[in-house]
Amino acid sequence: MTISIRFNNSYKLFLESVFNKNNARSYLYDLSSIALLLLPITLANALAMLLGHGLNIIHYGELAKLFFHLSNLLINIYPLSFCIISAYYFSHKTNTSSVIVIIYSVVMLYLVSLETDSLSVAYYLPNNPLLALLSALLTFAYCARFNVQLTEPQSLDFATKLAKQVLHLFVFVCVALILSKFSAESINFLSQQISTVEPDPLTFTGGLVYQTLLGLLGAIGINGHNMLFATKQQLFAATELNVAAWHAGEASLNVISQGFYDAFMSMGGSGNSISLLLCILLFSKTRNHIMLALAALPLVIFNINEVLLFGLPIIFNPVMIIPFVTVPLVSFIITYACIASGLVSPVENIVNWMTPPLFSGYVAMGNNIEGALLQLFIIGVGVFIYRPFYQEFAGKYSVHFKSVAQYTSMEQTMFKNLLDGVRSSAATSINKSSAQQRLANMLRDGGLVMHYQMLQSVSDKKICSFEALIRYKNAAGKLYPPTFIGDFQLLNAMPMLDKAVIEQVLADMQQMPLSSERRVAINISVASIEQPDFVDHLLSRLQHYQISPQWLEIEITEEAILSDNVHLSRTMEALQSQGIKVAMDDFGTGYASFPHLLKYPFDKVKIDRSLLLDAVTDKGRALYPLVAQIGEIANCKIVAEGVETDQEYEFVANSGVDIVQGFLIARPQPLEDVLEALRAE
Incomplete structure (x- = not known):
């Protein structure tokens, strides 16, 4: 099974952040902190200049020229550095990709400097700090407005994103060229107006x-x-x-x-x-x-x-x-x-x-x-x-x-924010790189497999259904729990994983004796639920595998409830209109409340095992039946998750749950074992 990784970045609009009056004032004041970040360049320049003058005084002219050359080089590096750090600052403030803004800013700075004759003769470096600042500002405006995204070689749509970025860059260069021509004409016009004054x-x-x-x-x-x-x-x-x-x-x-x-x-x-x-x-x-x-x-x-x-x-x-x-x-x-x-x-x-x-x-x-x-x-x-x-x-x-x-202290201003941003960015990059490497090694040395855990009705033990659970099996056949899911989440690759799971589960369902009473549930991430084409994609795959929608159930976590109310409601209605049941997984883990739950027409609610573990206290034992009664209020089935002992089974059954899931009923099993158990009935 091939799992592809997709990286997504989001950007805030420039006009909402930069041209806000309070933000603009903050940016103006934070330029002082940007200057402090360039302190090593300024101090090194001063030291080189001081040594040059000192060597001239003691008649070491040739050596003095070397230090003056170094000083001039540092002076010319200053505007370029100012552009880079300003670009990083603007992107950091609004979570825009720093890499994109910095690269584009340098491109614009050079174009404008060339047209306005603002390159140093000796070093061909931009020598105007004002143009450096304006280049960073205008570049950020462009990148935020047109949502330029960073390409990732490992992503499935790398070629598409690369083509888009090339187009973005080409358009940007054209815009920068127009602005540079306009800047040159403006400077020439200003020069002509000043020359008419002809002061003596x-x-x-x-x-x-x-x-x-x-x-x-x-x-x-x-x-x-x-x-x-x-x-x-x-x-x-x-x-x-x-x-x-x-x-x-x-x-x-x-x-x-x-x-x-x-x-x-x-x-x-x-x-x-x-x-x-x-x-x-x-x-x-x-x-x-x-x-x-x-x-x-x-x-x-x-x-x-x-x-x-x-x-x-x-x-x-x-x-x-x-x-x-x-x-x-x-x-x-x-x-x-x-x-x-x-x-x-x-x-x-x-x-x-x-x-x-x-x-x-x-x-x-x-x-x-x-x-x-x-x-x-x-x-x-x-x-x-x-x-x-x-x-x-x-x-x-x-x-x-x-x-x-x-901004209550210097440490809380831009200086600290930038340093924190650098550390955070570096840590995130390292974590993503590590996750990427782990997944690559994992898929090279083994594969993802599906196991199925039985759920059993309390009123009629012959009525059962299954939940599809993903596992990893290495080349030696050893099975591992789904700890790798965190890596997919870090890499924004959950939609890719969900699609791969859907393919495998639907293929397995072709071999299972299913009905509207015996369904298979698939866990779907919030990232997939939020995709506009999720329902269409799922229905097309059901049709491809010739699986009845009434045999399928979709489980989503409480987190989805707080994500996008309107979108979630439409998705649930679209699924249920086709006969697909929708269940809320892990209820009670802390995301949603009862009012949230009542807003949505769930067919099933699964009570997380953590509430069952809390039932050792008087308050916990009193709370569990109250949670179970949510089924009557919300008109949905209630599932008790994580039941492992006879005592726990008796407790949840007396609390009013409809369905039980846990090691007491069955452990997750590969498809072959599930089919054998079903044939033995």
């Missing part, structure tokens, strides 16, 4: 416009320096000419220059993020934010602020965007006023954009301490500008997490 960064007014544009673009995750590349080239060229002329004694230094912006407008990264970081460390009472700031510190020192941008987050955050744009403008005005008034010297040098704050001010003003002091003053002003906005944001953050029980 060397003037006070033009400089403010230029810095405002940089801030606004950064606030939505776009590198403004790339968008305003032509303006930056103009600024850099003008600065070099002015510095050369100053060294030649032909001109004085301009107040505004490339070094002016690099040293005083981007300390800690865009938005003078070092002020925000210090604000969090000094005034935050939120553990999650403090951990985030500590994680971002090694990179912010070298003016890389992606961890804060996407971790706090700043992008798309209406509260934090205000100081993010304002602080550099205030810094611009302060620096301009100090230099123009002669309070400090003009900027003499163009510093590397990764030069740490304070040291960059010292170098920019010709190794003059007044540059570092000016930077220190500007950083302090920035801290107090950020403070009220950050406290407003942190207050909302705190209230939100207090209102949701699952």
Whole structure:
């Protein structure tokens, strides 16, 4: 007998989960935990950069280049990692297949990055964290909407599912390509609109416009320096000419220059993020934010602020965007006023954009301490500008997490959920793999066989019926109980097992002397009962084997009652209309109640042996007859399961049951023994 395994996955709709107002706020806040998961990359990058600068100072240039190469590689890996972890996050939140979402997200990220020219030249890796986040979000929307399922090579319908997934992927790639083209056109349009402004960064007014544009673009995750590349080239060229002329004694230094912006407008990264970081460390009472700031510190020192941008987050955050744009403008005005008034010297040098704050001010003003002091003053002003906005944001953050029980601590937020998800996913995969291997070995070394246990009427012992019970027999002929059923359930393969059982039992029934009084009962799982084509399939197999429906009985567990009321009722009515009896198995094991039972027209109810074992107490002995009386109320036969002794038989018979099943009457037997016993009657 060949048993095939089917895997099924279900997905929640994206619009119901992501765009719910409370969920969207939760997702926004949980980006900070995603940033923490990327902490090893950020810290390794900071370490490589620090070693590179240190080796340059002691004149080990070649070795320094190696560490700078490593640092650049880690920087370029960050957006791709951000995409993967965000994709996993969205799928984990709603039980969508993580594998599918991650793969599709990476595909979309590369397509969009190619079209928008957002691949790093050296490594051909996506270098835009915003595109990484949006790719994960849009991919999840697609996968949830169109119910993309993971294929399993061992499933019976592997070829069909594979074809569907190929089609899904093809459609998805087409959609991603259209979105990437749209993104490229949108960026080009935005660039053209910005270019019409043509700010002159060397003037006070033009400089403010230029810095405002940089801030606004950064606030939505776009590198403004790339968008305003032509303006930056103009600024850099003008600065070099002015510095050369100053060294030649032909001109004085301009107040505004490339070094002016690099040293005083981007300390800690865009938005003078070092002020925000210090604000969090000094005034935050939120553990999650403090951990985030500590994680971002090694990179912010070298003016890389992606961890804060996407971790706090700043992008798309209406509260934090205000100081993010304002602080550099205030810094611009302060620096301009100090230099123009002669309070400090003009900027003499163009510093590397990764030069740490304070040291960059010292170098920019010709190794003059007044540059570092000016930077220190500007950083302090920035801290107090950020403070009220950050406290407003942190207050909302705190209230939100207090209102949701699952976020009462850092360990209960995304960080813990993801780790738990990884462990759970890994354990599930291991368990499924083990179950799959056990079943493969079992079916290779033996086979599934059917045994039949007799049920006997209390009023007339000549009236009997049978229950079909599945067993496993190995190659040596040793028989084993159905402990393997748990493996079929784990692999969502119960419908396949039920169909195989139906085939074997109907084939055996052809040899048995049956009637409407002598039926054979088959246990059917909830998974099979819930299938829309179950009744049609069963009737077609009855017709194939030329078995009368009146010779068959279907047993379902209490669990089916709580599954789908309408569907179950229709299934029962369809079966009974053909003369097939329907019995509830294992009543009393804890799923259903008496009101549940009375909703359905069962022909038979089987009382589980656990209630008989409880009859050793006074309460148990009083309860069993009451349960047996359910037959009169529900107009159905009552079967006492698990009767093994004469005392138990006498007790259940006096309690009012109609039929008895158990080792006292008969043990499960192979078909040959059953036929021999029937011939001996």
